[in-house]
Amino acid sequence: MIEVRGLTKQYGAGRLAHGSSAVRAVDDLTFDVRPGKVTGFLGPNGAGKSTTMRMVLGLDRPTAGRALVAGRPFATLDEPLRVAGALLDAQAVHPGRSGRDHLRVVARTNGIPVRRVDEVIDQVGLGPAARRRVKGYSLGMRQRLGIATALLGDPAVLLFDEPMNGLDLDGVRWVRGLVRELADEGRTVLLSSHLMSEMEQTADHLVIIGRGRLIADASIEEVLRGQGTGRKVRVRTPSVDDLAGALLRRKLRVHPTDDGDLLVEGASAETVGDIALEVGAAVHRLAEEHTSLEQVYLDLTGDSVQYKVSSTKELVRS
Amino acid sequence: MTAVAVQGPGTVPLLTRAASAEWLRLRSVRSTWWCLLAAAAAVLGIGVGTALDEADMAEASGSTASAVLAGEYGLMIGQFALLVLVLLAVTQEYASGSIGPTLQWTPRRGVLLTARVTVPVLVATVAGVLLAVAADVVAVVVEPSLTFSGGDLADSVGGIAAVLLAGGALAVGTGLLLRSTAGALAAVFLLQLVLPALLPAFGVRWMADLGELLPGSAAIWTLLGEPEMSAGQATTLLVGWSAAALAAGGWSLLRRDAG
Numbered sequence: 001m002i003e004v005r006g007l008t009k010q011y012g013a014g015r016l017a018h019g020s021s022a023v024r025a026v027d028d029l030t031f032d033v034r035p036g037k038v039t040g041f042l043g044p045n046g047a048g049k050s051t052t053m054r055m056v057l058g059l060d061r062p063t064a065g066r067a068l069v070a071g072r073p074f075a076t077l078d079e080p081l082r083v084a085g086a087l088l089d090a091q092a093v094h095p096g097r098s099g100r101d102h103l104r105v106v107a108r109t110n111g112i113p114v115r116r117v118d119e120v121i122d123q124v125g126l127g128p129a130a131r132r133r134v135k136g137y138s139l140g141m142r143q144r145l146g147i148a149t150a151l152l153g154d155p156a157v158l159l160f161d162e163p164m165n166g167l168d169l170d171g172v173r174w175v176r177g178l179v180r181e182l183a184d185e186g187r188t189v190l191l192s193s194h195l196m197s198e199m200e201q202t203a204d205h206l207v208i209i210g211r212g213r214l215i216a217d218a219s220i221e222e223v224l225r226g227q228g229t230g231r232k233v234r235v236r237t238p239s240v241d242d243l244a245g246a247l248l249r250r251k252l253r254v255h256p257t258d259d260g261d262l263l264v265e266g267a268s269a270e271t272v273g274d275i276a277l278e279v280g281a282a283v284h285r286l287a288e289e290h291t292s293l294e295q296v297y298l299d300l301t302g303d304s305v306q307y308k309v310s311s312t313k314e315l316v317r318s
Numbered sequence: 319m320t321a322v323a324v325q326g327p328g329t330v331p332l333l334t335r336a337a338s339a340e341w342l343r344l345r346s347v348r349s350t351w352w353c354l355l356a357a358a359a360a361v362l363g364i365g366v367g368t369a370l371d372e373a374d375m376a377e378a379s380g381s382t383a384s385a386v387l388a389g390e391y392g393l394m395i396g397q398f399a400l401l402v403l404v405l406l407a408v409t410q411e412y413a414s415g416s417i418g419p420t421l422q423w424t425p426r427r428g429v430l431l432t433a434r435v436t437v438p439v440l441v442a443t444v445a446g447v448l449l450a451v452a453a454d455v456v457a458v459v460v461e462p463s464l465t466f467s468g469g470d471l472a473d474s475v476g477g478i479a480a481v482l483l484a485g486g487a488l489a490v491g492t493g494l495l496l497r498s499t500a501g502a503l504a505a506v507f508l509l510q511l512v513l514p515a516l517l518p519a520f521g522v523r524w525m526a527d528l529g530e531l532l533p534g535s536a537a538i539w540t541l542l543g544e545p546e547m548s549a550g551q552a553t554t555l556l557v558g559w560s561a562a563a564l565a566a567g568g569w570s571l572l573r574r575d576a577g
């Protein structure tokens with residue numbers, strides 16, 4: 001469990017005003033990250049995700065508010081790795097040390113037996129590379145080393161800041177599987193990303209921020225429903241009336257489309273297919289249409305995107 | 319799986335752990351060993367060479383020279399390799415960004431500070447003393463006319479240890495405060511070697527006076543007996559500069575964002 005209460009971080013001195021150097025990177029954030037779920041921490045570039053995570057881990061001092069990890073401020077924990085593991089920046093490892101030596105240093109600080117070092121090396125599939133110097137590691141290997149470090153103390157809470165950045169498809173799948181497994185074991189998993197598409201397939205719950213402020217804190221389904229754009233199923237059948245009637249009797253919302261198909265809201269393809277079978281309607285086409293989460297995200301964060309690409313393709317601050 | 323309340327192991331074992339991690343951290347990077355090698359070459363090469371010269375000069379004037387000159391002259395130059403070792407132990411983490419991760423596994427900053435000051439400074443001091451004694455012994459073996467008494471050795475080792483402890487503290491403090499290898503190296507070299515040697519050379523009174531307030535002047539006095547100052551003055555300078563550097567560096571680690 002992670003509890004964030006009124007967390008605020010201002011960089012630069014002075015009051016917030018035009019021309020002042022002050023930046024409110026995180027602005028009065030309050031949310032909980034609960035166990036047993038993968039919580040996606042979502043926001044455009046510069047929204048304040050990394051800053052929030054750094055404050056949760058006691059690396060940066062909040063301007064106001066506080067964050068608790070397993071009920072305590074992280075910076076007061078004696079054996080923090082047994083409580084929470086985090087991967088913030090996979091590049092932040094001494095290049096001259098081997099991956100295994102790195103893990104041994106970390107283990108020593110928290111009284112973790114060396115046996116566990118070899119376990120996590122196996123778990124993340126670092127294998128023989130663990131004995132080579134980090135200097136020669138690929139990005140993917142560094143991510144794996146960072147994740148191994150986070151897992152070292154077998155913690156109940158895990159924070160990953162954009163762990164899929166720069167990974168190939170295999171790597172992305174691996175991270176997805178891993179966080180799912182960790183959450184299924186009952187752990188608290190907070191996973192940041194600036195891509196909705198990434199979260200759609202990974203997270204159970206979303207905390208969406210923009211310009212340091214909370215925009216949404218809800219399950220993926222709730223986020224969708226809140227915007228009235230749930231999952232849709234498109235079905236083509238010669239018995240339009242029969243099927244539409246059966247669907248309506250199940251309290252599903254059905255819209256006819258211009259090309260004679262039916263669009264069913266809030267149902268899965270399985271449900272619609274089963275209902276069609278019950279009423280003996282032949283199904284010629286059945287497809288789920290759900291690209292809308294991305295759209296919902298864009299709608300939600302649209303006002304708060306700090307950097308927009310102008311027509312001349314240069315980055316401007318809006 | 320539920321979060322279990324974690325029973326802390328207590329501050330003393332925590333410190334031992336943090337110190338032992340610092341030790342592992344230090345010896346598992348190559349730069350440490352390069353610095354030690356450079357220190358060994360400087361202390362033995364320059365120290366023994368200079369002691370042999372002194373022996374020749376003493377012989378020509380009908381007196382004798384002490385073998386501990388080897389360790390002292392050697393350390394005068396060799397200390398910089400050891401100070402680089404200490405400084406890198408601190409600043410490398412800011413360069414690679416690994417100070418963030420380090421604070422994730424040792425988030426109690428007072429614990430980290432204590433370990434981070436103690437371990438590299440002690441390593442540099444012990445290494446420096448051992449190298450100096452080795453240089454003395456080599457000098458005596460090569461040139462038996464050098465005198466080598468227990469009293470001289472004790473004095474010499476005490477001075478060398480004091481210089482290295484103070485210089486190490488200065489390096490750690492500066493590294494923690496400036497967080498940059500280049501910046502901290504420049505500052506330590508200026509304070510410890512360049513300015514104390516350069517300022518008096520201008521022949522301007524206030525510059526020479528200023529030079530005598532720098533930590534390097536006290537270090538040179540402790541090692542070589544120059545320039546004119548009392549033991550009390552030298553001690554004040556060594557302790558004062560170390561304390562100031564540690565206070566500033568400690569504030570930086572304890573109070574500022576991780577960096």
Ligand SMILES: Nc1ncnc2c1ncn2[C@@H]1O[C@H](COP(=O)(O)OP(=O)(O)OP(=O)(O)O)[C@@H](O)[C@H]1O
Nearest residue numbers: 011023025043044045046047048049050051052194
């Ligand atoms: N040390 C700092 N000094 C000044 N401003 C900072 C500092 N660190 C972050 N910021 C600013 O705070 C804001 C939030 O940054 P942060 O890195 O937390 O965003 P993010 O959500 O992690 O973005 P991204 O998706 O690009 O990683 C940005 O406007 C950034 O420029």
Ligand SMILES: [Mg+2]
Nearest residue numbers: 049050051161
């Ligand atoms: Mg970020």
